Amino acid sequence: MKKIALLLLLTLSLNSLAQATLTKDQVLHEFQKNENSKSGNYKDILASFYQLATTNLTGDEKSIEFNSTLFALKAKANPELMQDVNFVKERFSRNFQFNFKVNLDDNLSYTGFSGGFSYAIINERDKQLAVLTSTLYGENYTNFMTVIEEIQSELLTNLTSVNRQQEMDLIEKATEDIINGISYEDTATNNYYSAISNRFKEKVQANSAFEAKEVKDFVTAFKQLKSNEYNAIDAKPLWTVAADGTADAEGRFNQASFGTVFLKGNKAASNEIDIRALLKYADTVAVTPMQRLDLTSTAGVNFKLARGKQNVSFFELKAAMEYKAVFKNRMEDEKQHQFFGNAEIRVRIAEDLWFPVIIKYDIENSNFLGFLNVSYNFENLFGKVMR
Numbered sequence: 001m002k003k004i005a006l007l008l009l010l011t012l013s014l015n016s017l018a019q020a021t022l023t024k025d026q027v028l029h030e031f032q033k034n035e036n037s038k039s040g041n042y043k044d045i046l047a048s049f050y051q052l053a054t055t056n057l058t059g060d061e062k063s064i065e066f067n068s069t070l071f072a073l074k075a076k077a078n079p080e081l082m083q084d085v086n087f088v089k090e091r092f093s094r095n096f097q098f099n100f101k102v103n104l105d106d107n108l109s110y111t112g113f114s115g116g117f118s119y120a121i122i123n124e125r126d127k128q129l130a131v132l133t134s135t136l137y138g139e140n141y142t143n144f145m146t147v148i149e150e151i152q153s154e155l156l157t158n159l160t161s162v163n164r165q166q167e168m169d170l171i172e173k174a175t176e177d178i179i180n181g182i183s184y185e186d187t188a189t190n191n192y193y194s195a196i197s198n199r200f201k202e203k204v205q206a207n208s209a210f211e212a213k214e215v216k217d218f219v220t221a222f223k224q225l226k227s228n229e230y231n232a233i234d235a236k237p238l239w240t241v242a243a244d245g246t247a248d249a250e251g252r253f254n255q256a257s258f259g260t261v262f263l264k265g266n267k268a269a270s271n272e273i274d275i276r277a278l279l280k281y282a283d284t285v286a287v288t289p290m291q292r293l294d295l296t297s298t299a300g301v302n303f304k305l306a307r308g309k310q311n312v313s314f315f316e317l318k319a320a321m322e323y324k325a326v327f328k329n330r331m332e333d334e335k336q337h338q339f340f341g342n343a344e345i346r347v348r349i350a351e352d353l354w355f356p357v358i359i360k361y362d363i364e365n366s367n368f369l370g371f372l373n374v375s376y377n378f379e380n381l382f383g384k385v386m387r
Helices: 002-013 024-036 070-077 091-095 136-157 164-179 191-205 215-234
Strands: 050-055 062-069 096-104 110-123 238-248 253-265 271-284 290-307 313-328 337-348 353-362 367-372 374-378
Touching: 062 070, 062 091, 070 091, 070 096, 091 096, 091 110, 096 238, 110 253, 136 164, 136 191, 136 215, 164 191, 164 215, 191 215, 290 337
Parallel strands: none
Antiparallel strands: 050 062, 050 374, 062 096, 096 110, 110 238, 238 253, 253 271, 271 290, 290 313, 313 337, 337 353, 353 367, 353 374
16 A cells, blocks of 8 residues: 555655655656746756857857756766755755856857856746645645545455455556546456546545546646746746856957846746846957956846646747947947847757847837747756656
């Protein structure tokens, strides 16, 4: 009975409601599902494990960038961190990201490198730490489990010593399939499927706490309730700060920057407000050596225009206004204040591969600028995990 009850607990709630310890594969499996539901816009700000990106492929100043969290490195060295009891303790390392960037010119010649870090001061979108026990999903789960455990007790009590282990395995398999929404075309292959379903219906028939009567209706409702709860989490705020430095091809420091990003979604998590600011200091030798200070800020909304199964976003559009100001040492013919209208289109080609295309419109000069980026997120640290 304990074995079956544990299976139910893991299948229904995983890291959200489980009180038992999950294995690293179970945590990673749920982690990957949650990662797939994140917007590409979010993952370009805070990569959960590893991200390899190329920026401005069609421009004069290109780069190849590697991002990783501190947790990714720690988990690679110590896989035990992927167990849930250890995973939840790693809040700082999962919100601390570092990056390395190789800078190239139009001819793909090396021009220098950059390195820095970012940290999520506020990250309420961490589904791995979500506790759903007091939600509508959690309350219904508790009622559902009470009835299921009663049925388990009845079935196990009636088992004889003959083929007892085989019968227990059949009960376990039937329960697992019911909870996962798998229908049997031929219930004769496992008569416990019908026995559990029918007994469940009998038990809840006269119970006013249950609106649905069929166990399959409960499973469908659970999926929707959990999806609603996770949408609410995806809509919560994320605020990061970042700093980095750049050196030229000779290894001399020539640039530093400090930036911040704030995201906040709507109730359905179908779009998110995106506000950014980047203050940059640079030593330039464009004409004569001089120190330059400028600010770039944007404000807009990122829309998840197309989502597939399990809320996986595969087409996004971000519309934003950009303001750029040069505080010190403007270039010749450069304006102190500039405004742009930006559109950023993200297309998900594969599970981990995104193609962001950025289009800028210079409002004052009526010019269009285009930038093509590619980002590849890879989370699997321990080999193939069943999806």
